[in-house]
Amino acid sequence: xxxxxxxxxxxxxxxxxxxxxxxxxxxxxxxxxxxxxxxxxxxxxxxxxxxxxxxxxxxxxxxxxxxxxxxxxxxxxxxxxxxxxxxxxxxxxxxxxxxxxxxxxxxxxxxxxxxxxxxxxxxxxxxxxxxxxxxxxxxxxxxxxxxxxxxxxxxxxxxxxxxxxxxxxxxxxxxxxxxxxxxxxxxxxxxxxxxxxxxxxxxxxxxxxxxxxxxxxxxxxxxxxxxxxxxxxxxxxxxxxxxxxxxxxxxxxxxxxxxxxxxxxxxxxxxxxxxxxxxxxxxxxxxxxxxxxxxxxxxxxxxxxxxxxxxxxxxxxxxxxxxxxxxxxxxxxxxxxxxxxxxxxxxxxxxxxxxxxxxxxxxxxxxxxxxxxxxxxxxxxxxxxxxxxxxxxxxxxxxxxxxxxxxxxxxxxxxxxxxxxx
Amino acid sequence: xxxxxxxxxxxxxxxxxxxxxxxxxxxxxxxxxxxxxxxxxxxxxxxxxxxxxxxxxxxxxxxxxxxxxxxxxxxxxxxxxxxxxxxxxxxxxxxxxxxxxxxxxxxxxxxxxxxxxxxxxxxxxxxxxxxxxxxxxxxxxxxxxxxxxxxxxxxxxxxxxxxxxxxxxxxxxxx
Numbered sequence: 001x002x003x004x005x006x007x008x009x010x011x012x013x014x015x016x017x018x019x020x021x022x023x024x025x026x027x028x029x030x031x032x033x034x035x036x037x038x039x040x041x042x043x044x045x046x047x048x049x050x051x052x053x054x055x056x057x058x059x060x061x062x063x064x065x066x067x068x069x070x071x072x073x074x075x076x077x078x079x080x081x082x083x084x085x086x087x088x089x090x091x092x093x094x095x096x097x098x099x100x101x102x103x104x105x106x107x108x109x110x111x112x113x114x115x116x117x118x119x120x121x122x123x124x125x126x127x128x129x130x131x132x133x134x135x136x137x138x139x140x141x142x143x144x145x146x147x148x149x150x151x152x153x154x155x156x157x158x159x160x161x162x163x164x165x166x167x168x169x170x171x172x173x174x175x176x177x178x179x180x181x182x183x184x185x186x187x188x189x190x191x192x193x194x195x196x197x198x199x200x201x202x203x204x205x206x207x208x209x210x211x212x213x214x215x216x217x218x219x220x221x222x223x224x225x226x227x228x229x230x231x232x233x234x235x236x237x238x239x240x241x242x243x244x245x246x247x248x249x250x251x252x253x254x255x256x257x258x259x260x261x262x263x264x265x266x267x268x269x270x271x272x273x274x275x276x277x278x279x280x281x282x283x284x285x286x287x288x289x290x291x292x293x294x295x296x297x298x299x300x301x302x303x304x305x306x307x308x309x310x311x312x313x314x315x316x317x318x319x320x321x322x323x324x325x326x327x328x329x330x331x332x333x334x335x336x337x338x339x340x341x342x343x344x345x346x347x348x349x350x351x352x353x354x355x356x357x358x359x360x361x362x363x364x365x366x367x368x369x370x371x372x373x374x375x376x377x378x379x380x381x382x383x384x385x386x387x388x389x390x391x392x393x394x395x396x397x398x399x400x401x402x403x404x405x406x407x408x409x410x411x412x413x414x415x416x417x418x419x420x421x422x
Numbered sequence: 423x424x425x426x427x428x429x430x431x432x433x434x435x436x437x438x439x440x441x442x443x444x445x446x447x448x449x450x451x452x453x454x455x456x457x458x459x460x461x462x463x464x465x466x467x468x469x470x471x472x473x474x475x476x477x478x479x480x481x482x483x484x485x486x487x488x489x490x491x492x493x494x495x496x497x498x499x500x501x502x503x504x505x506x507x508x509x510x511x512x513x514x515x516x517x518x519x520x521x522x523x524x525x526x527x528x529x530x531x532x533x534x535x536x537x538x539x540x541x542x543x544x545x546x547x548x549x550x551x552x553x554x555x556x557x558x559x560x561x562x563x564x565x566x567x568x569x570x571x572x573x574x575x576x577x578x579x580x581x582x583x584x585x586x587x588x589x590x591x592x593x594x595x596x597x
Contacts, residue, residue, distance in 0.1 A: 022570045024593045035450045038494055046584045064451065071451040120492045120516055136494035136520035138580050145584060150570065150593045184438055185486040189515050218489065220515055279438070366447035366491075387442040387490060389465045 002156050002258040003112075003250075004191050004223050007131040011114045019155040019260070027056065029108055030143045031099050031117035034061040035366075037075040039118060040082050042141030051086045052147035058090035059083050060102055065094035065361035068369035097334025097360040100124040100212070100302040105336050107238035111226040111245045116140065116149060121302045121384065123215045126192075126222025127207040128230055129245075133221045154220045155260035157187055160196040163268030168419040170312070171206035172304060172382065172402040174198070175213040176273040178265060180283035188218035190260065195225070198267055204229050205308035212303050213384055216280045272418055274380075275400035278388045286405055289415045296379040297322075297410035298391075299403050300331030300358075301365045304382025307337055307344075309403035314346035316407040316421045317353040323413030328355040329371045331363040355410075364391050373398075380409045424576045426549040428527060430478035430506045432538045437484035439466070441517060444488065444496040458495055459502035474504060480544050483510035484535045488517025497521035497528075507546055509534045509553065509564075522571050525579030529553070531564045548572065 001009065001016060009017045011025035032039050043051075051057055059079055067073035076094075083091045096102045100121055103109050111129030115122065118140050125132035135149065143149050159182075161174060192214045199207065211222040226234075226245070235242040256262070272286035299305065299313050310332060322328045330350050332338040338360050341347050347357065356371075364371040365383045372392030373379055379391060379398050386398035401409075404418035411421070443466045445458070452458055463470040481487075481500065487510040488496055497520045500508070507527040511534065521528040527548055537555060538544065545554035551566035567575070573592040577583035 022568060022593055024590045035493065037451075037453055041453060042581055045581045069451060075451055075453075118492055120490065122492075134492040134516050136492050136516055136523060138494060138523040139519060142523075142580055142584055146589055148590060150590055152568075184489060185512055188486065188512055218486065218515065366450070367442070368448050368450070372448075385440075385442070385490065387440045389446055390442050392448075394465045 002254055003129070003225070004131050004156060004221060005153065007112055007114055008151065008153055017153045019153050021153045022150060023153060024148050024150050025114060026148055027116055027143050028113040029056055029058065029115045030140060031058045031060060031103060031115070032140055033063055033099055033118055034065070034072070034076050034079060035063045036118045036137040036140070037078055038137035039140045039144065040078065042138040043144050046141060046145050048141065048145045051088070051144045054087040054089070057088050057144065058092065058103065058108060059088065060092040060096065060099035061094045062098045063362045063366060064368060065359055094359065094361070095335060097332070097337070098302045098305070098362055101306070101333035101337065104128060104237060105334060110234055110238050110241035111230065112248070116143060120215050121212050123219055123222045124208050124212040124302060127204065127211040127224050128234070129223065129226035131221050134215065152189065154189060154191040156191050156193055156258060158193045158195060158259045158262045160262065160264045161194065161198040161267060162196045162264065163198055163266040165198065165267060166270065168272060168404050168422045169267070169270055170402040170404060171202060171209035173270060173273040174267050175210050176275050176283045176400065177267070177270055179213065179216055179281050182217055182263060184216060184281050185218045187214065189220060191221040191223065192217065192219045193223040199224060200227065203308060204233055205306045208306065209303060216384060272402060272405050274405065274415060275386055277386050277397040277399065280384070280386060280400065286401070286415065286417045289399065290417055292399070292415045293378060293413060294380045294399070294409055294415060295326060295377045296371065296373060297326055297328045297406045298331070298364065298371065298379060298381040298383060299406050300329060300333065300363045301383040302333060302362070303384040304403050305331055305333035305337065307340055309382055310337070310341045310346050312404045313407040314349040316404060316418060317411065318349050320353055320411055322354040322410045326410050326413050327371070328353070328410040329358055329363065330355045331358045331370065332360045335360050366390070367392050380406050380415060382406055424578055426547060428480065428507050428546040428548065430480040430544060432482040432540060432542045432544050433474065433479045434535065434538070434540045435481060435483045438486045438489055439483060440490035441488055441493050441496040441514070442490060445493060445499045447491070450493060450495060455502040458499050462499035462503040471503060478506050480506055480546070481508040482534055482538055482544070483508060485511040487513050489514035492516045494520045494524065497524050497526045501526040509544070509546070511535065522574050523580040525575060527575060529564055531562065548575065
């Protein structure tokens, strides 16, 4: 069995599972964000009284952090009250960051677990070897009620990434290119494993970008085989699970029959990539997008707000000023990342260049606050989605790229090849 | 109330209609059915509620309908606006689950978008997995609903299902 199927079999209490089967599984961790008061409403409507296990539930106030409207503030207040009444200790308030960064930092993510979150980018945690997927509010209410969820066992697609990245090429360029080649529905109802020498070479931060964006191809979950980089991280965040996982016997080879399909990519000659408005799969080389004017540049979100992303931006912007008519938003994915970036001097460098620092959170990525776009404006962003209206006005344009391309574009005021500055 | 037979006029829409287009992120703090319904499809079809007023409609879509976010507001907005069902080539997976969980029938059929015109009458038989099209009248077989998912729809959604059964009673056997 594929490791993702092994996880499902284990949480289903069975020896085997087959793609296409319906199973009911026990959840190791359930995460709820501040958008979905509906989880609590549905839980109450079901007749819920006490949640199944307060130790396995976590709340993260990240999408509306800090609250931009009275209604959002009220929803957050109700969530705080619910968590308190239910004895849910893992409550991460507006001073922590984005759920997909906060959970791993807090030791709540480990290889071999089953995680569900009320956020589609839950696929991120496949980079730690977890089966992790996004679900809606009522599904989550049922998890709180029963501790269980049903799944159709997904087929697995393997994506092999070979080759050595050139100067200025990041995981974001690689995944945008792959999405452009495979389309936005290639992995619907399926899971994706990333493998190959380029993935093995990548830092954990970079692998998270691949797994995060896999949902833009429809993926239910992702998987990268945990290696020493992952285990080193887990040894710090959750020593108990680290030891447990080390003691499990794992097979080294996955039979090719386990895969529904296998795609091979060689990224040796890849250039920086840009997704044009309003589709994640409408991707061109930066050379073709270069020169398009932008008014806002965003480095942040669960896709592109990690240390690696802020580091490359600081490297490019050191000693330079952003273009006079550009707003550069820096929104670290978590407070821990912000602290680390302050310590390393990146934040000072970026502020000196004219950047605006905002609260670690999802920022303007869902069009609610902290830098939404006016009609006619264009933004280049490290985030994951450029759908119409995603970041404010439906008449605004969003270009998606790596943080290097965002930083270079902020200097010139037009989309710019970052290799000019590296 | 669950109805196995659903009739309505086709409301056609394209490929890759994402959840931001179905229900914009700026309204995710809303929770009442009336509030949520008022923003359905707002950014792509500003007069959506007027267009569907007074008649029964079934959304007929291309591939990957409801891709993107996990927001349950998206199927709720469509349901609360009065849409009876959605037939699409394929669905974003979270949207598909969410729709069933809130009691909105969603059906997959590969070429549906090519087979109907805007406003054509459609009849769906959920139990038997059949869609009837008219002009000329013909029946097309669709993949039958997995019995587990039909059991949730029959209850009127996951909330009523769990109220009734207390657990996933229809999911324990292999199919």
